[in-house]
């Protein structure tokens with residue numbers, strides 16, 4: 015290896031300071047917190063109440079295709095919509111009109127709303143397509159000598175693939191699979207969507223509540239696991255991983271031809287050679303041609319529609335490297351696995367060993383990698399940027415899950431904000447940027463395109479939607495799964511909102527002989543991958559998961575997706591159901607409609623928000639009082655600052671990113687590092703070493719010496735030396751290698767360089783708070799839109815245009831279409847006013863008096879009253895101090911807050927979301943045990959009733975906020 019390069023590698027490996035994305039999905043989503051110790055209180059009933067019993071069964075419509083090209087039935091005006099809507103044709107998905115013909119490419123078209131009159135109600139019926147013939151037709155595949163006879167027996171050739179993937183993912187990367195899948199534009203995912211009323215509690219076989227019995231899902235013994243792993247291994251050997259044998263020379267020749275002339279014919283030739291597919295799907299060829307022409311573009315195609323191919327093929331053709339920015343390590347790994355082996359790929363992630371990272375970099379430098387997967391956090395690392403800019407040319411940068419760029423998306427990631435056209439062009443000198451997403455509203459799309467400088471004309475939006483909405487109500491999950499059509503489905507994903515729910519549900523299913531495992535970010539990465547392997551190899555039938563599961567999952571035969579809890583947005587819903595039916599077969603989606611979860615989640619949407627007061631305090635910490643601090647390196651220790659400011663770490667990062675990338679650049683974010691260093695000298699004495707090494711001289715001046723241990727702050731020493739923190743740590747590392755010193759680092763911190771000190775902190779706080787509150791409202795609106803669509807379909811639909819008592823497909827489809835085209839249908843979700851009970855002020859006063867030592871912000875009080883934990887008020891502390899007397903189930907026990915029940919003449923410490931209170935608020939979540947024990951206590955009903963009144967007064971933020979927000983000086987109010 016060349017010395018220069020070795021040096022860079024050392025630097026990169028030594029200081030892997032930026033942490034890549036969490037390997038689970040939870041990191042991506044800002045809400046809700048996955049570990050929800052304190053539940054919010056029971057909210058007031060929605061304006062339009064749905065009875066728990068009002069369960070409608072909506073049967074699947076039989077596939078009765080309407081006449082081709084039939085005229086549209088006039089749409090009946092939607093009562094929720096004030097103005098009639100004419101839908102644009104470039105919607106984020108298409109509605110398919112069925113056709114009897116198995117060849118469906120001609121049957122796919124975008125239809126306006128209202129097309130689905132009752133006579134067309136069958137139009138969402140699933141269209142089965144013939145499996146594609148893997149034998150390339152018309153083109154003679156040139157095979158390697160070992161496979162020279164494989165054309166005669168193509169299956170053998172494909173299953174023979176025991177060749178190791180050259181992609182640098184570690185030793186055990188499975189071979190990519192060539193899927194027998196139709197390619198014409200209309201496919202994607204095919205689902206039947208079901209909605210149902212309240213889900214029922216789980217009863218185990220003995221008829222008891224799952225409550226106490228269900229602990230976190232246990233995994234099998236080592237012995238059992240090894241057996242299963244062996245089985246999985248065998249299955250892979252048997253043909254779980256098939257590979258086409260391809261002659262690289264032929265592919266290279268075809269790629270050169272396509273580079274010269276990127277005609278469809280030339281591109282199809284490569285498609286056949288490399289993937290075995292006969293034709294492109296909708297949108298693919300346009301995207302590929304655009305990228306090959308060196309133009310930036312945005313591609314919006316639904317899940318499973320084949321977005322990856324839009325960069326894989328250009329990567330093969332273009333001379334330079336293709337850099338794919340991906341939000342999750344797990345997603346990168348999956349994408350790398352799925353690269354055809356003629357496209358050499360690699361990844362750089364913080365989870366790699368130094369050897370793996372070195373290997374990737376060496377390969378990169380030697381031109382051995384065509385596609386490199388990286389996380390957005392890498393763009394903070396100067397070392398990475400300098401290495402990458404010294405490499406052979408980058409032809410294309412792909413931003414996968416590009417909606418993460420926009421704060422108006424359902425999955426905003428501050429680190430994605432960095433991926434702006436200006437930075438990409440300046441640092442990487444890239445020609446083309448390709449943004450890809452499956453779910454983006456018009457607002458989100460606008461934000462993506464403007465950040466990446468993509469002209470409107472370069473938007474490829476051929477997305478489509480699943481065919482069948484089949485709305486039905488089952489008594490409970492078990493009955494649903496055991497009845498047709500779910501009974502026949504081999505692989506099912508059940509999505510829950512909370513981790514404990516996934517454990518509960520999977521235990522419950524196992525108790526009833528349905529093999530299931532739970533999957534969430536609370537289990538280790540190893541366990542997660544074990545569960546995914548079991549599911550992929552059909553060793554288990556059901557995965558019960560949080561949002562953490564599914565990104566990058568390309569299991570083609572998932573036959574059903576069940577939403578046990580309401581998703582937080584229609585984007586999330588569309589994305590999650592997209593994991594079903596990737597093989598083109600009919601699949602079923604069922605959603606349990608539950609207004610209680612909706613209000614709970616809605617409350618949680620506010621859990622990350624911050625007051626102007628807190629933003630101001632944050633800014634004062636970020637910017638030193640010293641006006642001459644421009645150019646200085648500063649740091650904010652994550653954990654302690656988060657507690658001090660009562661602000662989640664992700665929120666602090668969002669604010670810092672805003673200060674960097676907003677209208678004025680106040681700072682430049684640097685890689686996160688451990689800032690407190692404790693150092694000991696081993697060879698040369700400190701004064702002697704200080705004479706030779708200037709860093710040591712500064713350290714001696716700036717450190718505290720306790721029994722030979724020198725403790726100092728890295729940014730302070732770096733500032734004194736006039737170097738970056740990374741340069742300083744590099745020097746320390748070199749001294750360590752020479753045996754001169756040893757050191758330990760702690761206190762992970764956000765680091766930044768001050769570019770400009772704001773002159774008016776007050777107005778800056780105001781601006782930022784305003785922005786944060788808009789982002790917060792946007793999230794709530796998404797939640798409302800999800801709820802509204804489902805609520806409308808079940809309760810408000812006028813049963814026209816194809817809807818009837820058993821089929822709500824058209825109206826639900828329309829609601830989703832409207833949402834993606836920017837129509838706000840959430841009016842009826844909004845709370846009417848901010849009136850609160852007269853008790854509330856008194857309650858807050860008592861609360862403040864009894865906690866006079868604490869410095870609350872209004873929002874902190876509101877959060878506490880809602881039982882929502884925050885960094886400064888963790889549920890554990892508050893729960894322990896004030897245990898709730900009315901919580902029965904210790905696993906769900908909330909932090910208890912003082913709820914005086916004057917009317918019944920007693921004062922009780924109870925959390926406002928206490929389950930027994932919920933019972934009296936007609937909750938269905940109670941276990942029978944709880945019910946029995948409550949009934950024994952005569953005092954409880956009245957007491958709970960009082961608590962319910964209290965809850966109703968504060969049960970939603972809209973009523974809570976004006977009260978606490980109106981109390982400017984909480985401390986004086988308390989006196």
Ligand SMILES: Nc1ncnc2c1ncn2[C@@H]1O[C@H](COP(=O)(O)OP(=O)(O)OP(=O)(O)O)[C@@H](O)[C@H]1O
Pocket residue numbers: 193195196197198291292293294295298315316317318319320321322323452566568592596
């Ligand atoms: N033209 C095509 N013909 C047939 N199959 C295709 C074609 N293009 C892609 N596929 C297959 O479709 C499947 C889904 O593709 P891919 O994973 O790229 O989808 P995606 O749009 O990225 O989905 P997601 O958003 O869920 O990640 C893959 O197995 C891929 O091989």
